[in-house]
Amino acid sequence: MNFKRNFAGIVSATLMAMSSPAGAESLGDALASAYKHSGLLKQNQAVLRAADEDVAIALSGLRPTIDYSLSHSWRDVDGAGPAVDTRVNSASLTASMLLYxxxxxxxxxxxxxxxxxATRDTLVGIEQTILLRAVRAFLxxxxxxxxAALQANSVRVLxxxxxxxxxxxxxxxxxxTDVAIARARLASARANQVTAQGELEIAREEYRAAVGHLPKSFPNTPGLPKTANSLAAAKSVARDRHPDIQAAQHRVNAADLGVEVAKKAMLPSLxxxxxxxFTDTIGDSTGGSFNNQIGVTLRGEFYAGGRRSAEYRKSIAQAEQARAALDLARITVDQNVADAWSKMSIAAARLEAxxxxxxASRVALRGARExxxxxxxxxxxxxxxxxxxxNAEASRITSQSDRFLAAYSLLAAMGLLTAEHLKLGVASYDVDAYYNAVRNAPVRQVSPQGEKLDAIISILGKN
Structure with missing residues (x-):
């Protein structure tokens, strides 16, 4: 038996597995595809558009409302049925506006x-989750x-x-006994080969779910992304940039404003x-009559069963909840950064080992064979x-994957795992386009702004 030939076969198969064929999909391609085809991202973009509409709804409270009513009525006197002069048509047009x-x-x-x-920042967090899943699927x-290639070659060698x-x-x-031992090792290697092939099929299906299609060919080895020079620097960036912290801060601001709203709800409004x-009685020769009225009304509550006070106390509790959530977000982000940093260092050390x-194993194998x-x-x-x-070759494969995953996990923990930061070359979702179209509460099919909004909604529907 030619032992050198067998040893060369192991090395050759491993190198072939680590290299990628021409036209292999890069990590950037996979991330871009994941961004464009994610249903979860589209779902949360719709959530953001719904939040945009809440601004328009709140703004409508400062604008006048115009109501109309049309009615026709009749009276039955002593069961004789409706007489002509008991039929009344009426119409009214009422405009009201909050003054103060x-x-x-x-x-x-x-x-x-x-x-x-806050919803925008949450959308960024969802984007990071989607891209990190794609990175994990790629690796x-x-x-x-x-x-799988390593296990297949092991079967051939055994x-x-x-x-x-x-x-x-x-x-x-x-x-x-030697023959039996060799036969047992070969049987074990074949079982491991089947397991490896099954794990490959599972990974391919996860890739399709995360990226949007099966891998066109086995992905090539990506380069490590640039993260931070130190753990302290990574934490500093995360505290300033991470969407979870920013979203929590905006929720605190919203909750504080909610306290003021609940407090002022106890005051009257003008x-x-x-x-x-216009009222017209059928059969009346006068031809109907107009009635015009204008005025101001001061509205308030003397007593509402304690509802307003309860709403005020509830808003204070919600503000406290939002601040606690902000503190928790900061702690979680710091922990995630530290965890990813440690995992990246561990994976690098394991890869070197x-x-x-x-x-050493190659030298030992050559010596054992000779x-x-x-x-x-x-x-x-x-x-x-x-x-x-x-085992050493398998450990290297795992360590390489762990190192890349830890690096991208660190980017996510820093709040930088976004299509914009990674420069994926995809058209990012414009969070301002829809907001700017609806923030002034345009009326669809009436105003020019409404026509523009219809066009935006049509484009979003096609996408």
Whole structure:
């Protein structure tokens, strides 16, 4: 048996697995596809548009409302049925507008804007989750493919080892025990090969779910992203940029405004109104009459069963809840940054140790094979040496994947795992387009702004 040829086969197969064929999909391609095809991202973009509309709804409180009513009535006198002069047609047009409520409506508008900003940051967090899932799927496909190739080559080598053991047994160099050991190792390797192929298929399906399609070819090895020079620097960036912290801060602002709104809800409001009405009694020769009215109304509550006070206390509790959530977000972000930093350092150290282990295992395998030809090593010794090399190669695959995943996890923990920061070359969702179209509460099919909004909604529907 040519031991050098077998050893070269292991190295060759591993290198082939780590290289990628021409036209292989890059990590950037996978991330861009994940961004464009994510249903979760589209769902939360719709959530943001709904929050944008809340600003328009709050703003409408400062504008006049115009109501109309049309009615026809009749009276039945003494069961004789409706007489002509008891039939009445009436129409009225009423306009009312808030004149003053101690700034309560303006505060509600500001609170709605803070909610919009929080929802925008939440959308960025969803984007990071989607892209990190795509990174994980990409790395899993690459590592499971490499591991499947490694296990397949191990089966080929062990099959040769079994044939060699059988040949040596026939000439009396080894015992039946050596043949049985080689056969058992081959059976184990075949089981591992089946497992590796199954894990590859699972990884491919996860890739399709995360990216939007099956890998066109096995992804190539990406480059490590630039993160931070130190843990302190990474935490500093995360505290300033992470969307979870920013969203929580906007929710605190909205909750504080909510306290003021609830407090001012106990105060009265001044409303102006104007009304014109027309009443026509059928059969009346006067031809109907108009009635016009204009005035102001001061509205307030002396007692509402304690509802307003309860709403005020509730708003204070919600503000306290929002501040606690902000503190928790800061703690969680700091922890995630530290965890990702540690995992990246651990993976780098493990990768370096795996490289040293591989070099040493190759030397040990060569020595075991040469000594086996001289009769000073058994078949079991050779198989153990081969297993050591296989384990080292598998450990390197895992460490490489862990290192890349930790680096991208650190980017996510810093709040930088976005299409814009990664420069994926995709058209990012414009959070201002819809907001600017609706923030002034345009009326659809009436105003020019409404026509523009219809066009935007049509484009969003097609996308």
């Amino acid at each position: 409520n101690f700034g309560r409506t303006q505060l509600g508008i500001q609170a709605s804007k803070e909610v919009v900003m 899993d496909v690459r590592s499971t493919n490499e591991n 099959a040769q080892e079994l044939r060699a053991a059988q040949d040596r047994f026939e000439v009396g160099e080894v015992t039946q 409303v102006g109104s104007a009304q014109t009405s 795996s490289e040293r282990q591989i070099r 000594e086996a030809t001289l009769g000073s090593r058994t078949t079991l010794d050779v198989l153990n040496a081969e297993q050591e090399l296989l």
